[in-house]
Amino acid sequence: MSEQVLHISIPDGAIGQRLDAILAQQLPDYSRSRIQSWIKDGLVEMDGVVCQKPRHAVLGGEKIKLIVLLEDSTQVEAQEIALDIVYEDSAILVLNKPVGLVVHPGAGNPDGTLMNALLHYHPPLREVPRAGIVHRLDKDTSGLMVVAKTVPAQTHLVEQLQRHAVERIYDAVLVGNLKKGGTVDKPLGRSPQDRKKMAVREVGGKPAVSHYRVLEHFRAHTRVRVKLETGRTHQIRVHMAHLGYALVGDPVYGSRFRIPKRMNAEFVAFLRAFQRQALHAGALSLTHPLSGKVMKWRAPMPDDMMELVDILREDVEIFEEQQLGYDEFDYDYGVEVEWVTDDDIPD
Template structure:
């Protein structure tokens, strides 16, 4: 059922000479410029009761009248999924997404996605574009995602993402011994030959910046904490492969598994058969769309990555003990 949005606002004198869409964006900041323009063109947002064009100039003193129905935004069907809700209020949902769950329906995954589960969990999300999803995680990346429950919340989150004020930090298990933290500043675009992959490009890529620091070192692997300054597709995976430290289990960028010398059969098997990229969205920080309060959430490393880390710690301890005996 559509929700009717009603709003009446007088244009202040200070906005005299402004375009209608510019003035509307300032006076009705809870909705995006594109949405306001569509309402103007559709006659839902009028000036003194008359239809107008987005570029029409205002004199000040006019009455803007908004009467818009928030219609369902897609034809996806709700499906009951076991969602791990970390936080919820009237504006936001924060989900701890498991590995293996696709975020949005596509040709190869028409249903059974996070979006389908969100529509079942919160039917009102049918009136928000993409069911409130404002950023994505790869299918086999686990961890935190924020979902907007209202159009104003979506507008706020999109603006924060564009302004790069949303903090997203990931735990990543990389191949190779990394001595210290650093930054990868290398543009990313679609791979020239393999269209399923992304790549660092000398020309035509979009700005991409990843900061990383070492959390824990093992003999031939390193647990990293990565922070995104930008949000390109596969960014951490591409950047770590670019510096020759691809993520464990990454089917696109990982290459052959690297095994510690004389690794136990259990560790060798775990590294060779790890079924996904070892990447987890561990921390999310943003400003609440309504209160402007800074909010932060954390999600612990999931069981599959935790077990692999335990085996790597055992391997490092065994190697250290053996080295000690030989002194």
């Protein structure tokens, strides 16, 4: 086991809430059950006094000292897996995670994960809890992640995430015509019908806020950019589905295919074959743990999402040409045409 000390201030507006519940809100990377076990083990001090009651009602404003115990990564095998490193220095590294790469080993994915790759790329990460991973992306979501290379850097990054000071912006393609941008402020929790899924839970859910902006309209789809204020599991996927505009290809929260009328058969086949959520973490901004400077990175959408957008754009162009009546003409772009000039026309 490895340990890390965190200092948290209970929000003033949390009066009457359970200690375990408010800590779960402040520590989104850790499950409530794990936080409860830390409290019961005497690892939580409130204003300098150990508190071992998860149900303890807070007053607001208390100062919490929490000793976070984490399984170390010494038993995880180092594996040579290619990494797309965007930035690296002595404290952090930023990488562009590809589609299909799982972040942590777990049931069904004992190896071949990002953690295995990181331990091979930088062996000293064995000394850092969770090999320096401070946040995660779903297996089939691509994009930018930051990894701490030292324990102090990890503590600094975790505290930034707790304060919602790390800016994460995603590109997504949705099913349906979303008219305008806005904000989804809906708490999330485990679905009572399926514990493997997340759902909007007005009672018992954790606060979750997503800001979204429409970038481009297609005939039956919308490209959006989403900025996370919080970082709950599957947050964007659930929030967009809650609005009625699930992500293209989402196998868990998606709806049936929406194919525009008269769409090219080749385009239809591509849409049907797009079997992962069209979601990419394209921008990341944070304060560097050592320099204190705000740093920003961007990563372009992967090829499959770029092709998806290109196809949807081309579909719009073809449809608009047909609407204008251009399809009545017999174009043959492979034949040379001799254009007639005014001089060729007889008087």
